[in-house]
Amino acid sequence: MISRTLAAELPDRVGRPVSVAGWVHRRRALKSMSFLVLRDRTGLAQVVLPAAADLPPEETVVRVDGLATANPQAPGGVEVTDAVVTALSEHATAPPFDLYRPTLGATLPVVLDNAAVALRHPRLRARFAVTSASTAGFRSALDGAGFTEVHTPKVVGSATESGANVFGLDYFGRRAFLAQSPQLFKQALVGVFERVYEVGPVFRAEPHDTTRHLAQYTSLDAELGFIADHRDVMAVLRDTVAGMLAAVADRAADALDLLGVELPEVPMEIPVIHFAEAQELLARHTGEDPRGEPDLAPAHERWLSDWASRTHGSDFLYVTGYPMAKRPFYTHPDPGRPEYSNSFDLLFRGVELVTGGQRLHRYSDYLTALSARGEDPEPYRGYLDAFAHGMPPHGGFAIGLERWAARLLGLRNVRETTLFPRDLNRLHP
């Protein structure tokens, strides 16, 4: 038996015997001959068969032995002739939609209910070539900058970010929670490795059914020590985003092509605007006056993104200095204006994509911050220890992988860039 040829390799095999294998993407019986279009992980291959051939139904898995033959009419300029078809699976049940159409004509709930089959559609599959490449780029950018990859607990004894939106579970008879982020672990690990990253699931018991929220998503987390302030973190994030886009361009070129997506440029210096200045701009230009608000509304994020695009030619914009009031307890204040924080959001094409900033690093600051919020330091003991035993100034950021990919691909709903989403209503498949 000769070894398998992938669809994308067929043009290099013209005139030679080949063995291709994959799913029956489409079958067509004409008067004078029949066709099978075979789908594998690299693309489609056309197979020519006699008119009377017995054609297995769509999605059946087959091996086809035959001859790679040039034909300018065939996709890729080559087809398989003199073909012998062997089924590798039983005859497949028809999916509830036609996978061979250029776009999948099904509503999102039908797609998600039938994810295992719907994801086979080349346009859906292509999205995950982009997420996969993005993750690889995230890692290689940080590997190159001296970071260490870590794996932290997803089951914790106390809620990490706040008591809200946390899943509880029974842990050998004790009360435990699913981690909402690796925040406190990655900070403690700055004390060990100085620079760490983690790619892993985080869990939010998000009681709202929106296009932006999931009960589980993939968080790309990074944290680094020995910084001057949040601007050092922003510089690392800039290079990380550039690395992610370079990896997508390099490893998912076919997917981008199929989806008709053009990647953004990351400026060497992403434009920066302070929160207070952003509010001034909005007051001056939008007819609204958001001054005094502790956060930006989604419409304001969109306006600022447009503004960055118009005035700086950038798809990216850093907003810095969010008021301390709306930031978590570990946030470092701006020493010059302590009502503002050394934090930032990275806006990308109208939405907040990344949140990050400098963290507190002095033990006594943690005790003060927790006490100011009326929180008991006791549940945080294991993490606060790291600070009592000496921690450098540090900061970090987290990128939501599904949201990043949705935005990059121009998709509205994060469920469209999640293989098997989990949300308020969805626990299957």
Next chain:
Amino acid sequence: MISRTLAAELPDRVGRPVSVAGWVHRRRALKSMSFLVLRDRTGLAQVVLPAAADLPPEETVVRVDGLATANPQAPGGVEVTDAVVTALSEHATAPPFDLYRPTLGATLPVVLDNAAVALRHPRLRARFAVTSASTAGFRSALDGAGFTEVHTPKVVGSATESGANVFGLDYFGRRAFLAQSPQLFKQALVGVFERVYEVGPVFRAEPHDTTRHLAQYTSLDAELGFIADHRDVMAVLRDTVAGMLAAVADRAADALDLLGVELPEVPMEIPVIHFAEAQELLARHTGEDPRGEPDLAPAHERWLSDWASRTHGSDFLYVTGYPMAKRPFYTHPDPGRPEYSNSFDLLFRGVELVTGGQRLHRYSDYLTALSARGEDPEPYRGYLDAFAHGMPPHGGFAIGLERWAARLLGLRNVRETTLFPRDLNRLHP
């Protein structure tokens, strides 16, 4: 301010002004002068100070500006003189052990209770350079073989492997479980990407307190389609293990050096013995007769490993064909001897390191297998759909990252290669 020099870079800076930063690893006041040993992520640096200098306590984070000066007596042949010390943290509280001693003189429970600080010990930190490099090697081996990285749900509506040892949780008022493995997801995704891998947490409500079990561990999972049988999976696993070891040699050389670890060689062809044949061998040579047993005892795994080392010069041994009775429902039988399976274990230096095999791929086989075990197919509906809609012959494997690293480093307890272990008794820090 000049930019930071890392400890490992000091030898290249002799005669020049430098700024180093890190933790006070050790302070020593002598009659005529004082010393600080500074620790950063790359190693140690010696700092010379006047006799009367005020030395911050161990673990305080400091920046030291001074002059890199050659001194054959100093570690690395260079020290920092004319030093000005600036504290970057408050004075550190003393840890419950001395981090500056060559080995950490503390029991495992004390180490784990104080993980955030204990992990700073160079020998402990070095272990995680090895896990991190192993993971990178796993990914790059599979990336090179056309695999796609995926992220699957960790919260599921039904137990994946069996009803036992599963954590339950309240999911918006519904009963849900933490995934014991990505098994059924990765199989379904073979239908989409043909070859997938995932690095992620898995959860086992393991009621036993042993050196080999954790409630959460990191599973390196792979699955591939269009195989002839389990031997194709074994070939991919062989190359993956070789890739992991190559990455460790390349990216964690200093850690191996510090720990005095020598890496094993992976033979081009890992020796293979069939389960039945292994039992014959054991009966012939050990004075015991395990024939009729459905699995190998740990002592038998050790004997077989020794045998492979003696007769084949290999630290690795494949045992194939485990009886169907002890394997999960998705296991593919050996077509020639259906009481045995197309499965394998990879033994490494006496312990089972990897389990894998060929899976069932026909929908009707799944219905038969579940029914034979008295299981209702309904909870598996979302996954079984993938098989109804056509799935190629496929198989895969899973490597427990912490167990792999422990075995590689000659450590007895998997907790020693886990940053923050979770087990029957441990939910903190």
